[in-house]
Amino acid sequence: MVKETELIFIPVPSTGHLLVNIEFAKRLISFDRRINTITILQLHSPTSPNAAVFAKSLVASHPQIRLHDLPVLDDYPPLDLFYRAPEAYIVQLVKRTTPLIKEAVSSIVASRTSRVAGLVLDFFCNSLIKDVGDELNLPSYIFLTCNARYLSMMKYLPDRHRRVASKLDWSSGDEELEIPGFINSIPAKFLPSGLFKEEAYEAYVDLSPRFGDAKGILVNSVAEIEDYTFGYFSQQREDEDYPPVYPVGPILSLEDRASPNEEDRDRIVRWLEEQPECSVVFLCFGSRGSVDELQVKEIAQALEVVGCRFLWSIRTGPVETSDPTDVLPEGFMGRMAGKGLVCGWAPQVEVLEHKAIGGFVSHCGWNSTLESLWFGVPVATWPMYAEQQLNAFTLVKELGLAVDLRMDYVSGRGGLVTCDEIARAVRALMEGGEGRRVKVKEMCDAARKAVMDGGSSSLATARFIDELVEDGAG
Numbered sequence: 001m002v003k004e005t006e007l008i009f010i011p012v013p014s015t016g017h018l019l020v021n022i023e024f025a026k027r028l029i030s031f032d033r034r035i036n037t038i039t040i041l042q043l044h045s046p047t048s049p050n051a052a053v054f055a056k057s058l059v060a061s062h063p064q065i066r067l068h069d070l071p072v073l074d075d076y077p078p079l080d081l082f083y084r085a086p087e088a089y090i091v092q093l094v095k096r097t098t099p100l101i102k103e104a105v106s107s108i109v110a111s112r113t114s115r116v117a118g119l120v121l122d123f124f125c126n127s128l129i130k131d132v133g134d135e136l137n138l139p140s141y142i143f144l145t146c147n148a149r150y151l152s153m154m155k156y157l158p159d160r161h162r163r164v165a166s167k168l169d170w171s172s173g174d175e176e177l178e179i180p181g182f183i184n185s186i187p188a189k190f191l192p193s194g195l196f197k198e199e200a201y202e203a204y205v206d207l208s209p210r211f212g213d214a215k216g217i218l219v220n221s222v223a224e225i226e227d228y229t230f231g232y233f234s235q236q237r238e239d240e241d242y243p244p245v246y247p248v249g250p251i252l253s254l255e256d257r258a259s260p261n262e263e264d265r266d267r268i269v270r271w272l273e274e275q276p277e278c279s280v281v282f283l284c285f286g287s288r289g290s291v292d293e294l295q296v297k298e299i300a301q302a303l304e305v306v307g308c309r310f311l312w313s314i315r316t317g318p319v320e321t322s323d324p325t326d327v328l329p330e331g332f333m334g335r336m337a338g339k340g341l342v343c344g345w346a347p348q349v350e351v352l353e354h355k356a357i358g359g360f361v362s363h364c365g366w367n368s369t370l371e372s373l374w375f376g377v378p379v380a381t382w383p384m385y386a387e388q389q390l391n392a393f394t395l396v397k398e399l400g401l402a403v404d405l406r407m408d409y410v411s412g413r414g415g416l417v418t419c420d421e422i423a424r425a426v427r428a429l430m431e432g433g434e435g436r437r438v439k440v441k442e443m444c445d446a447a448r449k450a451v452m453d454g455g456s457s458s459l460a461t462a463r464f465i466d467e468l469v470e471d472g473a474g
Contacts, residue, residue, distance in 0.1 A: 152181025
């Protein structure tokens, strides 16, 4: 008889993190019938007012995934902290919510007939390893929604802080750092932009040592894509008794979701259907990525210079304009008639999957990066914020999978990316680098094989579940 086991997931309340956590929960339940139920604790934050509704829409047809709503806090961290240093805001949010989390986990454990086998914590929630997991005698696993090199950086930071107990400085951004787990030395300017801000740096100092306290670390990446870094962590397991690291990716949401504008979606798909194979460059900077009107004009000029077909998702601020073409140079749409399509929102997965797409100018968010690799679409890197510069460095320098548009760009301090820079990168993306395109196709094949029966990610997932079940049996 199969013993039923339950897990408790604790993600942070942002749509990107929620999406990947819920997709991982779905995978675990479909992967092994011993994982019978997964309960997801829902933290609340005024920075993500729609997170709870979004989560409900994702689990509506999955009764084995339960959402447990936590009470709203009386004293959220100040909103201006989120805009200055989002990492610090999230760390404070988790700490202020910890008593509610502990109470909820205790109640779930006490009320279940099946065994609650452990906690799966978003890496921003890793203070809960000791504050909840250890106190309630539940093994805690960290789920890292970033790549393995981000984990290498987090392992490096406590050592760096012991030697230099201060934030990084932009004036020394070209300083080459030797971070174990990287093939190449990495200039400091490619590390997450939060490390250059005092409050966010303190959050990283708080988070980074706690990875070693976990029972294991689950990484949304693929062993074959980041073989060098996963090899490093295998050695660390032997040399330093570091927690086991499980490459369980790519964890992607490829299901159709309701579009905010079905008319726009249909218009985009119809237009793509009319374009030749691999002829369109897709420009999109994520749900939080935006560029100002001066930058829009540089992009428009570059697209005219190159003359290739394009699909361009334009956001010039946190709120979408009613008509994205309003910010374009006068006459642009007329001059580019038949060559391109401009939109506000775009169905990114559906676009990347389309045979007409030949390249992706991307902000290099890790979810978007995995989607582009899954569909075999080469990338030109234009990071905006958070750890995206690190992702861009990984793609260009470590893996040789992407074109460097400006991989050290940081939104708010990166200055203007010129027409010439953009045109050069788009040409390289669409017209050159056949070897790069072949390599991207190889990584696409590796990612798809990894999640098949007997693939590296499936085997890592099986090892994780076996450890959970055996722990309980012991």
